[in-house]
Amino acid sequence: MSASWGKLFFQLVLLLASCGHINTKTPSPTSPSLDPISPLPSDIRRVVLKGESHTEKVELLNPVDLALECIWSGNENKSPNITGYWRKDGEEMQSIRVTVQLENDKYTLRQVFKIVSKENLGSYSCSFGDEAKVDFLLAGPQIGEVRDKPIVSYVGDSVVVKCKMDEKKPKPVSWNWYRANGTDKEQIFYAAEPQKYEIKNHEWATKLVVHKLTEGDSGFYYCEGVYAVSTTMGHVELKVITFLEPLKPFIAIIVEVIVLVAAILIYEKSQSKKNSAGGNETNADQTNTPTPGDNNGPEESSSTRQRKA
């Protein structure tokens, strides 16, 4: 961490030394990329602050010279000068504290940051004194489709855990999978346990297949899409249960069905007994023997028709 800070500091000193501007910053439309060594593309994010604070999300994939610009219209007492400074992840970057002058009824803070590695990402804040602040959150793109409810699977079965990136966003260079181990994340290496884990990578999606599940495999699994400078993380929860779990409602419903069918048939038997006790024998024959009854039905009526004809 300190090594990269040192690098950044050194680059800034070089920049300042070469252009000679230190205190006054004018809102210039073009970014003075005066460092002849860097061939990086440049990008700018400009925020006009309304109110006291604002948060801006910036998605970054590749190395870039990122210019962050904050414009503030000031408050009631518009002092001619105000201290403008930058923070990274809450820590102030002392070297680039400047005094901002009021120009065209606005204060403007602008800084170019070189984003080349994962450490350069994070939260950058520009502040005007203690009064106004803009946070820039530099991160990788969000994972598109992740299932928020746990995936349920069974002991001895295999399961497919899937992570999908939104196809409108650029595809990751590679994917990694991690398993939560307490508070840490342990990477799953395909080669280490090929019988257990299988990782299938497509362009915008990745699948982790876990074979021969045990109850210990339950927990959170993290998929990480790796870009040039950033990574993006999604998580899926896996729950492994035994077959006894669904078996309980299954048996309960079967018992209910058997009870109902028995009740209906017993009720019918008792009804027909009542009828036969009443002395109506033909009725009893009809209801006691349902199967031959239906068979005889059409034949009886056909015979009556024949008699009629």
Added chain:
Amino acid sequence: MPPAAETKLGYTPPDGGWGWAVVFGAFISIGFSYAFPKSLTVFFKEIQAYFSVSYSEIAWVSSVMLATMYAAGPVSSILVNRYGSRPVVMVGGLMVSAGMVLASFGTSIIHLYLCVGVIGGLGLAFNLQPSLAIVGTYFHVKRPLANGLAMTGSPVVLFTLAPLNQFLFDCFGWRGSFLILGAIVLNCCVAGALMRPVNKSVKPQPKTETPPAVSEEDSAQSSDLQIEENQTESRCQGCVQRFIDFSLFKHRGFLIYLSGNVVMFFGLFAPVVFLAPYARHQGIDEYSSAFLLSIFALVDMFVRPLTGLLGNTKWIRPRIQYFFSFAVLFNGVCHLLCPLAQGYAGLVLYTVFFGMAFGMLCALLFEVLMDLIGAQHFSSAVGLVTIIECGPVLLGPPISGALVDAFGDYKYMFYACGVILTACGIYFFVMHFYNYKKLDEERKQSLAAERRTSEEAVKLKMSPDDKAAYEAEG
């Protein structure tokens, strides 16, 4: 045409009493038959990932189930003719249950096709046809209402199963859900237990007591069928009732029904399938699009019994075929007007009207067949109808999908379905107008013939009496 219960069936249908329990059983059975294949789509995404297959391969599970359910109609009819409704429905329930339980242990997609598709579909076929048939044996006067109530099972069960399936999936994954669904579907056996065979020993009542509007056309058609039946019986004593009655293909009403329905089914289900995708295409979010289907199911649920009630009234019952033709026409007009619907409010309005039209049509679908054929032949008729309708039912949505893909716009699909249904509605109106005229003529002829035969019978009766009188004297 409904045969006069007295002349044709040889008994008086109860029109109530245990009949309502039978209607409830039919409600459950029919509900599972229609709603079960549709409700399984909730599991498809995970099963697709698990077996690493494409979506169309997994969608085949539902299609195979639906196809088997329709194609096994004749088998179901034969069994009902031979053994009655109750054993067939109970066996059907056991089969679907066994299919789902076996499928929960499935190791390949083929396994699912066989267990859920074939075995499950066969079981559902054994639920559908007998349920429809037994309602006809218990009801005559209140039959449209009973049919309407029984058919309401489909939207009610679908409405219940869809969120239930989602809940089961979240708790137990797809395997556990299939196991539990296997148990839930066993309730069809309970429905089957309710389907007590109707008591046929009750003596037929005198003809004057029946509503005159009903009996007039009955006797004409029944005499028509009687003649046909006597011919076939002379060839094969009693075996017609045991198997399929192919003489139905000479029946004018049956042919009208069959020809119209085959064309109609091409355009009937596609709009249901594409309602949510069409809404999403219009820019409506996924949740609201799915909500349209819920509105559709709710409207459907209430319209079906209402249609049954309406069909029972003395103004509509004698000419119920026209009511059915109107329902088909209503569907067609709805679809033709659908592309005019703007925004979510317009789509909701379309969904409400479509729900009404679809509910009316489904409530009357089998009632009009019973009306044309009579309860006696109904099980054979419905078996033949379902196997022939199997083709359009399966081909309808994919052809519509191809239309949507070809033109890139849903409105042509709606126009096509609307045209098909409107044409079928008009066809039904015309053909049934002709059919009713013919039936009235036949009724007049048969009444005249009956008068002649009763006069001859009186003369014949006189001669043996005279003979006996001579012998007694001599």
